[in-house]
Amino acid sequence: xxxxxxxxxxxxxxxxxxxxxxxxxxxxxxxxxxxxxxxxxxxxxxxxxxxxxxxxxxxxxxxxxxxxxxxxxxxxxxxxxxxxxxxxxxxxxxxxxxxxxxxxxxxxxxxxxxxxxxxxxxxxxxxxxxxxxxxxxxxxxxxxxxxxxxxxxxxxxxxxxxxxxxxxxxxxxxxxxxxxxxxxxxxxxxxxxxxxxxxxxxxxxxxxxxxxxxxxxxxxxxxxxxxxxxxxxxxxxxxxxxxxxxxxxxxxxxxxxxxxxxxxxxxxxxxxxxxxxxxxxxxxxxxxxxxxxxxxxxxxxxxxxxxxxxxxxxxxxxxxxxxxxxxxxxxxxxxxxxxxxxxxxxxxxxxxxxxxxxxxxxxxxxxxxxxxxxxxxxxxxxxxxxxxxxxxxxxxxxxxxxxxxxxxxxxxxxxxxxxxxxxxxxxxx
Numbered sequence: 001x002x003x004x005x006x007x008x009x010x011x012x013x014x015x016x017x018x019x020x021x022x023x024x025x026x027x028x029x030x031x032x033x034x035x036x037x038x039x040x041x042x043x044x045x046x047x048x049x050x051x052x053x054x055x056x057x058x059x060x061x062x063x064x065x066x067x068x069x070x071x072x073x074x075x076x077x078x079x080x081x082x083x084x085x086x087x088x089x090x091x092x093x094x095x096x097x098x099x100x101x102x103x104x105x106x107x108x109x110x111x112x113x114x115x116x117x118x119x120x121x122x123x124x125x126x127x128x129x130x131x132x133x134x135x136x137x138x139x140x141x142x143x144x145x146x147x148x149x150x151x152x153x154x155x156x157x158x159x160x161x162x163x164x165x166x167x168x169x170x171x172x173x174x175x176x177x178x179x180x181x182x183x184x185x186x187x188x189x190x191x192x193x194x195x196x197x198x199x200x201x202x203x204x205x206x207x208x209x210x211x212x213x214x215x216x217x218x219x220x221x222x223x224x225x226x227x228x229x230x231x232x233x234x235x236x237x238x239x240x241x242x243x244x245x246x247x248x249x250x251x252x253x254x255x256x257x258x259x260x261x262x263x264x265x266x267x268x269x270x271x272x273x274x275x276x277x278x279x280x281x282x283x284x285x286x287x288x289x290x291x292x293x294x295x296x297x298x299x300x301x302x303x304x305x306x307x308x309x310x311x312x313x314x315x316x317x318x319x320x321x322x323x324x325x326x327x328x329x330x331x332x333x334x335x336x337x338x339x340x341x342x343x344x345x346x347x348x349x350x351x352x353x354x355x356x357x358x359x360x361x362x363x364x365x366x367x368x369x370x371x372x373x374x375x376x377x378x379x380x381x382x383x384x385x386x387x388x389x390x391x392x393x394x395x396x397x398x399x400x401x402x403x404x405x406x407x408x409x410x411x412x413x414x415x416x417x418x419x420x421x422x423x424x425x426x427x428x429x
Contacts, residue, residue: 035401036080038127038176039265040353043222045314047355047400051420054358056370056382062422064404066388067104067413071095073123076396077408080130081149083107086408087124087137089115094124094139096147101402104415110152116140118171121395123410125174125218129184131200136184140172144186146203156203160216164208165192167215171261174218178232180245185223185232189216195232195243209243211250217262218310224268226251227290233273237262240275242288242295254286254297263310267320272300274334278309278325285337301337306330311351312397314359316373321359323349329361331375343378351397360405362386364393368407388412 039045053061071088078085084099090109094116097109118140128137133149142160147153160166160173166188178185184200193208194216214236221234223245230245237260241253258277267274271290276283282304286297306313306324313322315334324330328344350363358381359371366386372379386394386407396408403419 034080034130035399036078036130037179038076038078038129038220039312039397040399043178043220043265044267045312045353045397046316047353049355049400049403052356052358052400052403053370053418053420053422054381056384056418058382060368060382060384061405061416061418063387064415064417065104066415067099067106068411070097070408070411070413071123072392072410073125074121074392074395075124075408076127077399077406077413078128078130078135079399079401079406083149084406084413085128085130085135085137085149086413087126087128087139088411089123091115094141094143096128096135096137096145096152098149098152099413104413108152110147110154112137112145112154112157113139113141113143116172121171121392125172127176129177129179131179134200136177136179136200138173138175138177138186140168140174142166142168142173142188144177144184144198144203146184146200158198158203160186160188160196163205164188164196165190169216169218171218173216174220174263175216176220178221178223180223180232183245185221187216187219187221187234187236189214189236193248194236194241195221195234195248197245197248207248209248209250212241212243212248212253214238214241217258219262220265222266222268226268226271226273226288227295229290229295233266233268235262235264235266235275235277240266240273240284240286240297242273252288252295252297254284254299256284257281261310264308264312264322267313267315269315269334273297274315274320276306276308276313276322278307280304280307280325282307283332283337285334303337305332305337305339309349310395311349314352314354314373316354319373319375321354321373322352323361325349329371329378331378333375340375341377346378346380347383351395353398353400355400360398360400362394362398362407364395366394366409368398386414388414
């Protein structure tokens with residue numbers, strides 16, 4: 001059922017819940033979490049770090065170190081146990097690597113596949129997911145691997161196309177695997193089932209979603225409990241859907257066309273699911289109605305306030321922040337879908353991460369800005385031009401971990417001190 005006005009849902013949205021806003025408001029009571037997977041601890045682009053700079057000096061925060069010769073690609077790094085993990089193309093090989101977080105020194109690299117050549121944006125895309133002593137990641141051709149954190153030694157290796165009937169999207173698999181309990185979950189796509197769950201220890205198949213058969217797009221799925229059922233929520237080029245975590249059965253499916261490329265990670269708050277993508281698709285908020293053992297998606301709103309290509313959006317309190325094609329940087333009311341403010345001219349299209357009351361926005365061109373996360377308007381608290389720019393778009397998302405800001409640009413990774421009381425000198429020039 002579609003609703004032209006979202007009034008009946010607003011009261012529900014305002015009710016108490018355990019979700020993204022709760023994570024943000026409680027951040028001061030939590031120890032800083034490691035950035036061990038795509039988009040951080042909750043896969044929502046929210047950092048739990050506190051005590052960060054509220055403004056940046058001219059030229060940007062201090063540069064702590066620079067790692068070079070990482071190889072080409074767009075993989076956003078992950079962080080755990082004093083190590084940094086990422087992926088790259090090095091010559092004809094696709095590799096996973098580990099760096100020492102304190103210095104950027106490489107500790108190991110492991111070849112997982114032959115480099116797959118595509119016609120645009122060549123290079124690895126996935127962010128490795130760290131789970132205790134192992135990590136899981138996905139190559140462009142669909143090589144799903146488990147490696148030891150300490151050494152990079154391969155424990156198991158599966159193939160989304162050969163083993164699951166997956167069909168590689170045009171620009172390559174871009175998803176970052178999800179670890180949930182004893183399972184690692186990924187999206188092969190195709191007629192044998194969109195989503196597959198594997199035993200994280202052995203790589204053996206647990207289930208594949210037989211009722212959900214959309215092709216894979218470029219989004220990474222999230223885990224949520226809706227209507228008392230634990231489930232995996234994923235966006236494809238044709239829908240947003242939820243499948244049961246225990247057996248992969250289809251719980252609900254909302255048809256939504258994401259032409260060309262559906263990329264951003266869905267956002268789940270309580271029983272509400274928000275999805276956005278570019279190429280004119282816009283954004284949708286749906287509520288999952290649970291009754292009698294069934295779940296049904298009801299549309300709250302569908303509009304083009306947020307047409308987010310691939311930089312992602314973050315939900316802070318009751319407001320969404322991100323870049324919208326044609327509108328620039330946008331603050332959107334999560335409950336109603338209405339635009340609160342937009343800014344077209346000050347910062348170009350890019351990605352966003354939230355930390356300690358602020359947004360770290362990174363444009364494709366290399367400008368990095370610190371913005372107040374507020375519905376009152378676009379307010380910058382500092383910016384700098386990323387040095388050592390490659391000739392490629394700066395697509396990897398900014399990461400905040402351990403009081404430091406990390407920026408990946410092809411074969412370079414830059415580490416900045418953004419902690420209050422840290423190095424005072426500017427290093428961003």
